[in-house]
Amino acid sequence: MVGFDYDELVNATGSFSPTRLVGKGSHGMVYKAMLLNKMVALKKPLQHRDNHYKLENEICVLSSLPKNQHVISLLGTSQDHSNNNKLIVMEFMPNGSLHDLLHLAPTPPPWPKRVEIFIQVARAVQFLHEGKPTVIHRDIKSENILFDSDWNAKLADFGLAVLFDSPSQVSPPAAGTIGYLDPCYTTPSKLSTKNDVFSFGVVLLEIISCRKVIDVSKSPASIVDWAVALIEEERIDEICDARIGLPMDMSSTIRHILYVAASCVSSNVENRPTIAGILTEMENCVIERVRLPIWISMWRNLVRRKKKHIAKKCATVLEQSDDGVLGDHVSSGKLLLWQVLADAGTE
Numbered sequence: 001m002v003g004f005d006y007d008e009l010v011n012a013t014g015s016f017s018p019t020r021l022v023g024k025g026s027h028g029m030v031y032k033a034m035l036l037n038k039m040v041a042l043k044k045p046l047q048h049r050d051n052h053y054k055l056e057n058e059i060c061v062l063s064s065l066p067k068n069q070h071v072i073s074l075l076g077t078s079q080d081h082s083n084n085n086k087l088i089v090m091e092f093m094p095n096g097s098l099h100d101l102l103h104l105a106p107t108p109p110p111w112p113k114r115v116e117i118f119i120q121v122a123r124a125v126q127f128l129h130e131g132k133p134t135v136i137h138r139d140i141k142s143e144n145i146l147f148d149s150d151w152n153a154k155l156a157d158f159g160l161a162v163l164f165d166s167p168s169q170v171s172p173p174a175a176g177t178i179g180y181l182d183p184c185y186t187t188p189s190k191l192s193t194k195n196d197v198f199s200f201g202v203v204l205l206e207i208i209s210c211r212k213v214i215d216v217s218k219s220p221a222s223i224v225d226w227a228v229a230l231i232e233e234e235r236i237d238e239i240c241d242a243r244i245g246l247p248m249d250m251s252s253t254i255r256h257i258l259y260v261a262a263s264c265v266s267s268n269v270e271n272r273p274t275i276a277g278i279l280t281e282m283e284n285c286v287i288e289r290v291r292l293p294i295w296i297s298m299w300r301n302l303v304r305r306k307k308k309h310i311a312k313k314c315a316t317v318l319e320q321s322d323d324g325v326l327g328d329h330v331s332s333g334k335l336l337l338w339q340v341l342a343d344a345g346t347e
């Protein structure tokens with residue numbers, strides 16, 4: 001890991017100028033800066049002792065991870081020798097967060113993009129849960145899913161993450177963000193990968209509905225209570241973001257993903273799937289969807305050929321018929337048939 005010169009970072013951010021500020025969390029401010037001809041993001045903790053611990057923890061977890069395309073990359077750190085303040089230098093994510101995309105962007109994301117995001121975030125979580133040691137993120141939420149320049153999703157903010165070596169290790173106090181936090185995670189001993197699975201399920205519901213995870217103007221206020229009741233009653237359409245129509249060929253995929261989400265947020269921890277199980281389910285239903293257009297096009301070809309065949313037969317009969325006997329009826333019938341033939345040829 002690179003150790004950056006603190007003064008160089010101060011310079012690169014214009015002394016932490018507000019014009020370079022790209023985000024603010026409850027623990028730190030994030031600035032963009034040009035370093036070695038590359039745009040990077042710098043995280044500076046807010047002045048509170050706990051925030052420095054969180055930053056140290058984030059450095060410790062991120063530096064223990066191998067590179068992954070769906071997890072934010074740590075580029076280095078820096079230390080202000082006058083007060084021991086640390087800074088994190090990480091890759092810059094220019095396209096904002098999933099939270100902004102869902103709740104602030106003028107145009108809602110199309111359904112195939114939403115499915116791509118589910119899978120990319122699931123891959124990030126799988127990488128953490130199946131690594132050695134296992135990492136439990138503890139703060140999976142739409143604000144912590146950021147987009148790179150190609151709109152690939154990456155999981156960020158490892159301030160609360162835990163390196164989970166064995167179930168007997170001393171766990172930190174339960175923590176997370178209200179709305180995403182597993183209600184079963186009430187004591188340190190309840191820490192498990194299933195806490196992340198719960199939060200991931202909430203993110204799935206948020207992506208599909210674009211509803212705020214806690215909306216006090218609605219009843220029920222919690223997205224989980226609202227969506228699970230609708231899923232149980234098979235009222236799937238009412239959950240889907242109404243600003244953008246759900247294409248027919250996507251409806252079974254989204255239905256399937258809603259079932260996955262419902263199992264992730266199950267109040268019985270044992271009933272929740274592992275992230276590997278979730279990923280297999282999601283990838284299977286995407287493969288189904290990709291297969292569908294092949295069947296549709298085969299079916300359409302068959303219909304087109306039949307239409308052409310029937311139209312040609314009718315045309316021959318009409319050619320052979322005596323226009324004089326049937327008069328205008330035949331002429332308009334021919335016209336109609338040529339229209340059918342033309343349609344069959346161009347469809």
Ligand SMILES: Nc1ncnc2c1ncn2[C@@H]1O[C@H](COP(=O)(O)OP(=O)(O)OP(=O)(O)O)[C@@H](O)[C@H]1O
Pocket residue numbers: 022023024025026027028029030041043072090091092093094096097139143144146156157158159
């Ligand atoms: N690498 C990055 N590139 C661009 N923007 C970023 C980057 N990292 C963070 N941000 C922006 O800064 C915001 C705050 O960052 P982050 O969530 O890491 O701070 P935090 O104080 O730990 O947050 P929390 O309140 O969740 O604890 C993010 O929501 C995002 O908008």
